[in-house]
Amino acid sequence: MSNDERRNTGKEKIMDVYAGDVVVPEQGYAFSDIMLETLFAEIWTRDIISMRDKRILLLGMIAAQGEATTFKIQTKAAIKRGDLNAEEIRELHLFIAQYCGYPKAAAMLFPMEEAIAEATKDLEKAKESGAE
Template identity: 35%
Template sequence: MGKFDDLPEVRREGLEKMEQVYGFDMTDGTGDFFAYTADHLFADIWNRPGLSDRDRRLLLIGLLTGQGAADVLGIQIPAAHAAGELDDAALREIVVFLSHYAGWPNGARINSIVEQTIAKAARAAAKRQD
């Protein structure tokens, strides 16, 4: 039995998609904001046909970079990397590309997140090999 099986189907689907997108364990939340996030954004919007999760992630990373939302980029970039949606080279290319459209300060912020993500993954890989 799954940990979300006792929840309504739409909430279960939303929480499962949130875990997939964010790359960490979720728990059910309370309030209208959480309900819209889980039930609408993740159960519905992230599961619509027409775009892959990678496509959605690329759009979101571009938007967040333009907004200077380093806090959310600090979640999305490592999750995309861990999920295999974006490798080291793709992340570094995103930095170069977005810096020219979102501005150099925003590019510098995303570059820091990208390089921290790549370094952390390399350390984890090295640790697994030991």
């Protein structure tokens, strides 16, 4: 696959992974080019592990690092894509607290609930407009 094909595959996959809620980086910046051509075109497209499993693993790793903003982004995408529902996200958060610690989990709580509310609103809008 050529770099252009890998980039296009990566662009499609990043839009899928983030349920259309990200801006695809412009071509020409090495970090974003490599991210699209490798992480999204080659890693996220592998189907040995389900998208749901990847998302759960990713949420755990992000929580362990204390990255509340990224946790919110991933939570919203997980709900919008149907990988996880709000109840499952909250249960995962409870589990994360036991292994990552309460301070890190507490920092995720508000962003997580914001993401759940935003994703629910987006899904309701999409349903109303008939674009599920």
